[in-house]
Amino acid sequence: ETGVTQTPRHLVMGMTNKKSLKCEQHLGHNAMYWYKQSAKKPLELMFVYNFKEQTENNSVPSRFSPECPNSSHLFLHLHTLQPEDSALYLCASSQSPDRTRGIGYTFGSGTRLTVV
């Protein structure tokens, strides 16, 4: 089990549903991230939080709404999604967005989302 825990592992939702993905890190990191990975495609950065403040929104549609109540928890609220939003959603954490210390990211196991 990694130091970054994501729930649920799998989620099937209809296009009119509202659901939330949860991420929790136990590593004392200050930065947390949401990534999307569609089938056989590269990782796409969605959001970056540093010390609970959103520092990056990578032109993500408003049907995805992040929330970061503290440095250890990150949520992704989902509503009125489309079938093309089906993907693996990965949460990651790091000491900070500044990588000069040579410390990389730790990823959670991801939530595999299917929109029907």
Add this chain to the structure above:
Amino acid sequence: RKEVEQDPGPFNVPEGATVAFNCTYSNSASQSFFWYRQDCRKEPKLLMSVYSSGNEDGRFTAQLNRASQYISLLIRDSKLSDSATYLCVVNINGGKSTFGDGTTLTVKP
């Protein structure tokens, strides 16, 4: 041009072979470099950081060439369990990390 470019492969090699991947980056201000491994339907996991002097971890050797702006990963004596997608990650000082699209390796018996 992409910020980070990798040959997508796939690389198909027999067990015991030596295989090398390259990753080029476009921003000369890049400061930190990493290789991650991602197994099918799993999350990426940090394989190794890449240091200026080059570094080795068992069968894996990472090199950085700042002049030509690329990093490399060499895998010696390939094992079946090395089959995965290898992601190159580049970070600019104080900025976000950029992931390459990954190189797929299949090691066959």
